[in-house]
Amino acid sequence: MFELEPPSSVLDDYFSLGIFLILTLLVYAIISGTAYAFTHVTEAFPNGERRAKRVSHFISEPILFTGTIMQFSLLFKLLIIFISLRLLNSIWGAALLSIVLIYSVNEAVAMMLKGKEESFFMKMSYLSIFFSAIAAPFNRVLIALTSMPEQEREEREVQSLEEITEESPGDNQKEARERKLLKSIVDLSNTSVSDIMKPRVEVVALSTSMSANEVMEVAVNCGYSRLPVYEGNLDNVKGFLYIKDLVGYLQEKKSDYDWKSHVRQAYFVPGNKKIGDLLEEFRQKKIHLALVADEYGGTDGIVTLEDVLEEIVGEISDETDKTQ
Known part of the structure; x- marks a missing residue:
């Protein structure tokens, strides 16, 4: 014989899931806002703010930072879908609710931050550093797995250029100068x-x-x-x-x-x-x-x-x- 769950317990579950969903949406909104602001921020920061200098690393490596934000964005999207599924107990209903919620948050964030992207990104500098620190081990593994062929190709190209720029005993003065200039140009990609x-x-x-x-x-x-x-x-x-x-x-x-x-x-x-x-x-x-x-x-x-x-x-x- 089946026992019916008390109505109060069901309501408590719905209330807890609702609170959890709201908190998840708030965090997702912050992540979405950071990603949106990052696409609009420039490298020339105003007034030499220390927060601006602190995030200059993200600006200089946009692909790495974008990957970090996408990881957290995907994580919280999955959380939204999971909570929606628990609330509605329907795959199609959860899918529809999740799409509406995620789309609404993204649109609301874009409207609220319009014209304020740089200042918002500065305020989120500590959070950006926190996200990057958490995702750093995963990013290092991912980069190591995906960039080996490219790294080897770049090493071969650099080696070829270095061979071209090596001085030969038969070089005249003009050729020596040209080789020296070419070597200096090659070194631009190696010098910090x-x-x-x-x-x-x-x-x-x-x-x-x-x-x-x-x-x-x-x-x-x-x-x-x-x-x-x-x-x-x-x-x-x-x-x-x-x-x-x-x-x-x-x-x-x-x-x-x-x-x-x-x-x-x-x-x-x-x-x-x-x-x-x-x-x-x-x-x-x-x-x-x-x-x-x-x-x-x-x-x-x-x-x-x-x-x-x-x-x-x-x-x-x-x-x-x-x-x-």
């Missing part, structure tokens, strides 16, 4: 930003507490055309000051001249970025220098277009030999 940057201890920078007179004095003494501007310490860079923007000060000669209004947006890159990729970014964004962020969101150094070009053609000198 951290290998050519000016280290933090050598960076000349301006504090926001400086007066216009002090700023001009530093600019004249150092001879650089662009200087990073920080507040407090060099880990909190607010942007860059182009010395040519101080023409107004030279005309007005006022000690209270508002030089900080001319500070331009800073551009950050991770130290492990290859200089070949950096050169392409410099070209696309029409910029000549960037700050190098360390793994903790601090400032590790500064790298300029001249630093990259010198890796190709050798030492470049100008009147002052200072082009920070």
Whole structure:
């Protein structure tokens, strides 16, 4: 003889499943929002925020981060389907409910974040790091399984290029120069930003507490055309000051001249970025220098277009030999 489950117990189960479904949808909405914001975020972060520098690693490796987000997105989609199936006890009903819920969440997230993608992604920086840390072991295994043939092919291509660039005893002076230039170009894919940057201890920078007179004095003494501007310490860079923007000060000669209004947006890159990729970014964004962020969101150094070009053609000198 069958015993009927008390109605109160059934209601309790439905209530618990409903609460669990709501919580799952909330977490899925955050993941969906992070994925949506990531597709709209740019590499040029505003105001040198430390959170921005902290996620520069994700920007430099978009495929890896996208894979991480997709894993968690799939996990919570499966949870939504499972809970829907428990609630409705019908495969078709659960499928329909899951599709409606997932579609509705995605659309709502897209509408709510429109125009706020970058700020939302910055707020989710710690969560993004948490997701990446959890998924890292799985990602490493996946990359190892899927990228072996490509890695071997790349190694063969690099080996072939290295053979081409090897100097031969019969080379004349012109051929030797051409081989040296070609070798420098090949090395762009093997050299990291951290290998050519000016280290933090050598960076000349301006504090926001400086007066216009002090700023001009530093600019004249150092001879650089662009200087990073920080507040407090060099880990909190607010942007860059182009010395040519101080023409107004030279005309007005006022000690209270508002030089900080001319500070331009800073551009950050991770130290492990290859200089070949950096050169392409410099070209696309029409910029000549960037700050190098360390793994903790601090400032590790500064790298300029001249630093990259010198890796190709050798030492470049100008009147002052200072082009920070």
